[in-house]
Amino acid sequence: FLHKIVLGIETSCDDTAAAVVDETGNVLGEAIHSQTEIHLKAGGIIPPVAQQLHRENIHRIVQEAVSASNLSPSDLSAIATTIKPGLALSLGVGLSFSLQLVNQLKKPFIPIHHMEAHALTIRLTNNVEFPFLVLLISGGHCLLALVQGVSDFLLLGKSLDIAPGDMFDKVARRLSLVKHPECSTMSGGKAIEHLAKQGNKLCFDLKHPMQRAKSCDFSFSGLQSNVNKLITQKEKEEGIEAGQVLSSAADIAASVQHTTARHIARTTYRAISFCQKRSLLSQTNAVLVASGGVASNMYIRKALEVVTDLTQCTLLCPPPKLCTDNGIMIAWNGIERLRAGLGILYNPEGIRYEPKCPL
Ligand code: KG4
Numbered sequence: 429f430l431h432k433i434v435l436g437i438e439t440s441c442d443d444t445a446a447a448v449v450d451e452t453g454n455v456l457g458e459a460i461h462s463q464t465e466i467h468l469k470a471g472g473i474i475p476p477v478a479q480q481l482h483r484e485n486i487h488r489i490v491q492e493a494v495s496a497s498n499l500s501p502s503d504l505s506a507i508a509t510t511i512k513p514g515l516a517l518s519l520g521v522g523l524s525f526s527l528q529l530v531n532q533l534k535k536p537f538i539p540i541h542h543m544e545a546h547a548l549t550i551r552l553t554n555n556v557e558f559p560f561l562v563l564l565i566s567g568g569h570c571l572l573a574l575v576q577g578v579s580d581f582l583l584l585g586k587s588l589d590i591a592p593g594d595m596f597d598k599v600a601r602r603l604s605l606v607k608h609p610e611c612s613t614m615s616g617g618k619a620i621e622h623l624a625k626q627g628n629k630l631c632f633d634l635k636h637p638m639q640r641a642k643s644c645d646f647s648f649s650g651l652q653s654n655v656n657k658l659i660t661q662k663e664k665e666e667g668i669e670a671g672q673v674l675s676s677a678a679d680i681a682a683s684v685q686h687t688t689a690r691h692i693a694r695t696t697y698r699a700i701s702f703c704q705k706r707s708l709l710s711q712t713n714a715v716l717v718a719s720g721g722v723a724s725n726m727y728i729r730k731a732l733e734v735v736t737d738l739t740q741c742t743l744l745c746p747p748p749k750l751c752t753d754n755g756i757m758i759a760w761n762g763i764e765r766l767r768a769g770l771g772i773l774y775n776p777e778g779i780r781y782e783p784k785c786p787l
């Protein structure tokens with residue numbers, strides 16, 4: 429008896445990742461190359477640099493994932509690759525590599541939507557049935573959606589400007605946290621979470637975004653500019669140059685994290701209530717899945733737990749490794765699509781990547 433086995437390839441942003449996953453959710457092999465440290469030093473992702481790094485690593489990463497699985501490439505049922513949304517130059521590397529491989533191995537190709545893959549990851553680790561609500565919060569995306577099937581998503585809300593991870597990254601950069609001895613190798617969001625533990629969240633009263641909104645949309649750029657103003661003011665008070673770490677950095681980190689958590693929690697509460705009122709979700713045992721890099725933040729998770737307790741929901745989060753970008757979620761989405769018979773291409777010649785693509 430032969431299981432379905434999918435090779436998944438992810439290059440939409442700054443991680444080159446691959447994994448081999450079977451129908452039952454066993455991860456047979458995986459490999460990842462993260463560019464985070466290089467981009468941190470450059471002060472942000474420079475797309476041509478990301479492209480070059482993907483080019484340098486994709487061959488080795490795919491080979492590592494396949495050889496770790498102890499399978500021969502001919503055992504694969506299909507190859508699944510992220511083709512949307514993401515950085516054009518990064519997506520291009522994964523797609524052209526995959527098309528060559530597909531051609532060489534004569535296997536079907538399954539194009540994957542990066543955010544759908546994040547959303548469905550929970551079905552690999554937990555036995556979650558449709559429908560469920562998903563909150564995706566990362567560096568590039570911010571959305572709330574009702575997941576009704578493998579490729580049936582109802583978008584309830586999104587960020588009207590930047591994503592929370594992007595905001596955390598910008599604030600961390602403005603605070604020069606790469607120069608902080610404890611945070612030099614952490615992503616912006618992780619550095620903020622780390623420092624926030626040493627700070628007082630009530631030290632600064634930051635204005636809450638979209639206080640009176642009735643929608644399920646988010647906004648983080650106003651918060652970001654308020655924090656920037658606060659940092660400029662503190663730099664003057666402490667008499668230090670821009671680029672040095674403030675002594676109040678931990679208090680600022682705690683306040684930003686708190687305000688962000690509250691905004692995300694309130695909006696999520698609104699989305700759950702909306703779905704429950706319209707019987708789109710169960711009143712007593714609905715599931716909220718929180719995923720994406722920012723969902724690994726424990727303070728934000730605690731805020732979400734308050735919301736799920738209030739609404740009699742269960743909060744589920746994939747393990748941290750599966751919350752951030754990885755090849756496993758892409759391979760798993762391929763498995764889901766194979767099982768549902770959705771979007772399997774036997775002749776993928778004309779397929780293009782799509783940098784912008786809503787759910
Ligand atoms: O999912 P991800 O790896 O990539 C995408 O953006 O798709 O998410 C990365 C983002 C970064 O902005 C990073 O600062 C943020 O997630 N992040 C965190 C934490 N860990 C990573 N934000 C808050 N708290 C964390 N612990």
Ligand code: ZN
Nearest residue numbers: 546566752753
């Ligand atoms: Zn992602």
